[in-house]
Amino acid sequence: MSVSTLGYQAKTKNQSGHMGFPCDRYSLATFQPRFIFTMADSQTAPLEPITAADGTPLKKKLAQALFRSRVRAVSLVVPLFAFVMASFVIPIIALMWQGVYNDRFSSHMPNLTEQLTMWDGLTEPNEKMYEALVADLKTARADRTIGRAATRVNQESPGTRSLFTSTARKAKKLKPPFKESVIKANKKWDNIEVWQAMKITSQDLTPGFYATALDGRYTVDQGFVQQDENRQIYVKLFWRTMLISATVMGLCLLLGYPVAYLLATLPLRTSNLLMIMVLLPFWTSLLVRTTAWIAILQSQGVINDLMVFVGITADDARFSLIYNMTGTIIAMTHILLPFMILPLYSVMKTIPPSYMRAARSLGATPTMAFIKVYMPQTIPGIGAGGLLVFILAIGYYITPALVGGQDGQLISNMIAYHMQKSLNWSLAAALGGILLAGVLVLYWAYDKVIGIDNMKLG
Amino acid sequence: MSGLTKKIIAIAGASAFVSSAAMAADLTVVSWGGAYTKSQVEAYHKPWMAKTGKAIVSEDYGGGIAEIKAQVESGNVTWDVVDVELSDAIRACDEGLLEPIDHSILPPAPDGTPATEDFLPGTLHDCAVANIVWSSVYAYDSSKTRNWNKPTTMADFFNTKAFPGKRGMRKSPKVTMEFALIADGVPVSEVYNVLGTEEGVARAFAKLDTIKDDVVWWEAGAQPPQLLADGEVVFSTAWNGRVFNAKNAEGQSFEMVWDGQIYDLDLWVIPKGSKNKEAALDFVAFSTATEQLAAQASWISYGPARASSEARIGTFHSDDSINMADHMPTAAANFKNALQNDFEFWADNADQLNERFNAWLSS
Numbered sequence: 146m147s148v149s150t151l152g153y154q155a156k157t158k159n160q161s162g163h164m165g166f167p168c169d170r171y172s173l174a175t176f177q178p179r180f181i182f183t184m185a186d187s188q189t190a191p192l193e194p195i196t197a198a199d200g201t202p203l204k205k206k207l208a209q210a211l212f213r214s215r216v217r218a219v220s221l222v223v224p225l226f227a228f229v230m231a232s233f234v235i236p237i238i239a240l241m242w243q244g245v246y247n248d249r250f251s252s253h254m255p256n257l258t259e260q261l262t263m264w265d266g267l268t269e270p271n272e273k274m275y276e277a278l279v280a281d282l283k284t285a286r287a288d289r290t291i292g293r294a295a296t297r298v299n300q301e302s303p304g305t306r307s308l309f310t311s312t313a314r315k316a317k318k319l320k321p322p323f324k325e326s327v328i329k330a331n332k333k334w335d336n337i338e339v340w341q342a343m344k345i346t347s348q349d350l351t352p353g354f355y356a357t358a359l360d361g362r363y364t365v366d367q368g369f370v371q372q373d374e375n376r377q378i379y380v381k382l383f384w385r386t387m388l389i390s391a392t393v394m395g396l397c398l399l400l401g402y403p404v405a406y407l408l409a410t411l412p413l414r415t416s417n418l419l420m421i422m423v424l425l426p427f428w429t430s431l432l433v434r435t436t437a438w439i440a441i442l443q444s445q446g447v448i449n450d451l452m453v454f455v456g457i458t459a460d461d462a463r464f465s466l467i468y469n470m471t472g473t474i475i476a477m478t479h480i481l482l483p484f485m486i487l488p489l490y491s492v493m494k495t496i497p498p499s500y501m502r503a504a505r506s507l508g509a510t511p512t513m514a515f516i517k518v519y520m521p522q523t524i525p526g527i528g529a530g531g532l533l534v535f536i537l538a539i540g541y542y543i544t545p546a547l548v549g550g551q552d553g554q555l556i557s558n559m560i561a562y563h564m565q566k567s568l569n570w571s572l573a574a575a576l577g578g579i580l581l582a583g584v585l586v587l588y589w590a591y592d593k594v595i596g597i598d599n600m601k602l603g
Numbered sequence: 604m605s606g607l608t609k610k611i612i613a614i615a616g617a618s619a620f621v622s623s624a625a626m627a628a629d630l631t632v633v634s635w636g637g638a639y640t641k642s643q644v645e646a647y648h649k650p651w652m653a654k655t656g657k658a659i660v661s662e663d664y665g666g667g668i669a670e671i672k673a674q675v676e677s678g679n680v681t682w683d684v685v686d687v688e689l690s691d692a693i694r695a696c697d698e699g700l701l702e703p704i705d706h707s708i709l710p711p712a713p714d715g716t717p718a719t720e721d722f723l724p725g726t727l728h729d730c731a732v733a734n735i736v737w738s739s740v741y742a743y744d745s746s747k748t749r750n751w752n753k754p755t756t757m758a759d760f761f762n763t764k765a766f767p768g769k770r771g772m773r774k775s776p777k778v779t780m781e782f783a784l785i786a787d788g789v790p791v792s793e794v795y796n797v798l799g800t801e802e803g804v805a806r807a808f809a810k811l812d813t814i815k816d817d818v819v820w821w822e823a824g825a826q827p828p829q830l831l832a833d834g835e836v837v838f839s840t841a842w843n844g845r846v847f848n849a850k851n852a853e854g855q856s857f858e859m860v861w862d863g864q865i866y867d868l869d870l871w872v873i874p875k876g877s878k879n880k881e882a883a884l885d886f887v888a889f890s891t892a893t894e895q896l897a898a899q900a901s902w903i904s905y906g907p908a909r910a911s912s913e914a915r916i917g918t919f920h921s922d923d924s925i926n927m928a929d930h931m932p933t934a935a936a937n938f939k940n941a942l943q944n945d946f947e948f949w950a951d952n953a954d955q956l957n958e959r960f961n962a963w964l965s966s
Contacts, residue, residue, distance in 0.1 A: 292697025303955035307947045310697055376955065378962040444769070445834045468819050550820055551964040559961070565669040567954055
C-alpha cells in the first residue's frame with residue numbers, strides 16, 4: 146500500500162487529533178495542502194514538526210491503514226462467523242448447558258422446592274413440605290404443567306410419574322393436615338425415597354445426568370453410587386463405540402491404502418476410472434448404500450445364497466452377517482472408505498517416484514524401499530484419513546440403527562433415543578458431552594503423538 | 604438463561620424437523636404414513652376438503668412427541684392435527700403441549716346418541732380424540748413350506764423347538780415384554796400386575812432369553828412385512844393393519860395369530876399454539892363422525908373408535924369379497940385373548956425398562 150493512499154484515507158475520515166505540518170513532498174504530490182491546513186487551524190492543535198503524509202504521524206497512519214484492511218478482511222468473514230456461532234457454537238453450548246442444568250422441577254414446583262432446600266434429606270418429611278406439595282400440585286394441575294415436573298422426578302425414581310399425575314387430580318379435595326391426607330390419597334408418598342428423588346431434582350444445577358451417563362446415580366445420602374447392574378448400559382456402549390470406530394478405521398486403512406497407492410501410481414486413464422469407482426459410491430445416498438448392504442448380507446441375501454450354492458454352508462445354517470456387530474462394521478467400513486482413500490491419495494500423489502528408484506539403486510529390496518522410504522512419507526495421509534474416519538465413525542447413527550441389530554448399536558443411537566423418544570434432553574446432552582470430551586482427548590493425544598501439523602487433508 | 608437455552612435448543616430442533624411443505628396449507632395433518640395415512644386421506648381429508656373448500660397438507664412422521672415438543676417450545680407450530688399413540692397423547696397433555704378438546708364439538712351418532720356415550724370406553728381424553736383401535740400381533744408367511752402345523756398361540760411364537768427359525772420383534776420393551784409374559788402363561792388380565800414387580804420383569808427377560816439368539820429386531824412398521832416376504836424370519840410381530848395391507852393389497856400370503864394381541868389407540872391431538880386451531884377442531888370433529896370412521900375401515904383393518912361405526916363397516920375398497928369387520932382387532936373371533944396397552948404403566952416405567960431392555964440386548 147502506498148503512502149499516498151494512507152494519506153487519502155486519513156483525510157477523508159478526518160479522525161486524527163495530532164495534525165502537524167504535512168510533509169511537503171507527499172502532500173503536494175497527492176492532496177490539496179490547503180484543506181489540511183484548514184483542518185489543522187480549526188482544531189488549534191499544537192503544531193509539532195513530525196513526518197507524516199497529511200499531518201498525522203506516519204507510523205500511526207500505517208497502523209490505521211493496516212487496522213482498516215484487517216477490519217475489511219474480518220467483515221468478509223463476519224457472515225460465516227455469525228452463521229457458525231448461531232447455528233453451531235451457541236446451540237452446542239446451550240445443549241451442553243442442559244447436561245448440568247435442568248429446572249423442570251423447580252420452575253413448576255416453586256413452593257416445594259423451597260421446602261426441599263431446607264430439608265436435610267434424611268429425616269421424616271414434615272407437614273410443611275406436604276402442604277407445599279399440595280399447593281404446587283394444585284397450580285401445576287391448573288396450568289397443565291404437572292407432567293413436566295413428574296417426568297423429571299420419574300427419571301430419578303422410576304414409577305413416580307403416575308404418583309404425581311394421579312395425586313394432582315385429587316389435589317383440590319385434599320384437606321389439612323396434609324401429611325395424612327396426601328398419604329391417604331397414595332401411600333407411596335410415605336416413602337422417603339420419593340422425597341429424596343424430589344430433593345435431587347429440585348436442584349437446578351446437577352451432576353445427576355453425567356452420573357447417569359456413566360452408569361451411576363447421584364443420591365442425597367450417599368452421593369455418587371453405581372447404577373443397578375441390570376441397568377448399566379452407557380459405559381459399555383462408549384467402549385463399544387470406540388472399539389467399532391477403531392476397527393472400522395483399521396479396516397479402512399487396510400483396504401484403502403492399496404487402492405490409494407494404485408490411484409496415485411497407475412497411468413492417468415486407468416486411475417481416472419478407478420477414481421470414479423471410488424467417488425461414485427461416495428456420492429450415493431448413505432441410506433441407499435446401507436440398504437444395499439442389507440440386501441447383500443441378509444440371510445436370504447446374495448452372499449449367503451452364493452455360499453449355499455457353492456456348498457460352503459448348508460441351507461439351514463446360513464451366516465448371520467447382518468443385524469449384529471459384523472453388519473455394522475462391514476457397512477460402516479464401506480461407507481467411510483472414501484474418507485480414508487482421498488487423503489491418502491492426495492499425499493501419495495505428491496511423493497516423487499524418483500525416491501523409490503533412488504532407494505532401489507542404492508541397494509534396497511522393493512519391500513525395504515517401500516517400508517523405509519515410501520511409507521513414512523504417507524504418514525500425514527494416514528493420520529488425516531485415520532482421524533477423519535475415526536471421528537466420523539464415533540458419531541455414526543443411521544447405519545448402526547438399520548443394520549446393528551442387538552449388539553451393533555453405538556452410543557449415538559442412545560443419544561438419538563433420548564432426544565426423540567424419552568425426551569430426556571439433559572441425559573442426551575450429558576452423553577453428547579462425554580462423547581465430545583472423548584473426541585477432544587483423542588485429538589489432543591493425536592497432536593502429541595503425531596502432531597496435527599503433519600495432517601494433510603488434500 | 605434456562606428459558607433462553609431451551610428456546611435455542613427447541614428452535615434448532617424444530618428447524619430440523621419442520622418441512623417447508625407446511626407453509627401454504629390451510630391445515631397440516633400429520634400421521635404415520637403408508638397404507639394408514641392413505642386410509643385417512645381417503646376417508647377424512649378428501650371429504651373434509653370437499654366440504655370446506657380448504658386445503659390439507661398431509662405429512663408423515665415416525666411417532667413420538669419430540670417434534671410436537673420442539674415446535675411448541677420454540678413457538679413455531681406448523682402442525683395442526685397429529686395422529687399419536689395413547690401414551691404419548693396423555694404425556695403431551697400432562698406437559699401442556701396440547702390444546703384441550705371440548706368433547707361437545709364431536710357430532711352425535713346418527714341415532715342421536717351423544718358422542719361421549721358413542722365413543723368406546725377410554726377413547727376420549729382431555730386433549731385427544733381417538734379415531735382407531737390398532738393391534739400388535741404376530742404373523743407368518745403361509746406360502747413358504749415348513750414342517751410344522753399352523754401356530755395358534757402366543758406361546759408358539761416363543762417355541763423354537765416346534766417352530767424353528769428367526770423371529771422378528773420390535774426393538775422396544777413395550778409390547779415385547781407383555782408378549783413374553785403372555786407366552787409364559789400369565790393371563791392377559793394379570794400381565795401388568797406381574798410386570799409391575801421385579802420378579803415379573805425378571806420372568807419376562809428369562810422368557811425372552813429363550814429366543815434371544817433367534818430374534819431379528821425391527822424398528823419401523825414397514826419392516827416386518829418385508830422381513831416375512833424376504834424369508835428373513837418365519838414369524839414376526841407386526842401391526843395388524845400392515846399385515847392386512849401386505850396380504851390384500853400386495854398379494855402376500857401372510858396369516859395373523861390373534862392370540863395374545865395387544866391393542867392400543869391412535870388419537871388426534873392439536874399442538875398448543877396451532878395457527879389453524881379452528882380448522883383443526885373442525886377437522887377432528889368431522890373425521891371422528893360415525894360415517895368417516897366407518898369409511899376409513901374399508902381402507903385398512905383398524906377398528907373405529909365409535910360403537911355406531913362398527914355396524915357400518917363395509918368391504919375392502921378394492922375387493923368386495925373381503926368383509927372388513929372380520930379383520931378388525933375387535934372382531935369377536937380375534938378378540939378372545941386380548942390385552943389393552945397400559946399407558947400409565949409405560950409412562951411410569953418406560954425409562955427404567957428401556958435401560959434394562961437395552962442392557963439385556965447388549966449383554
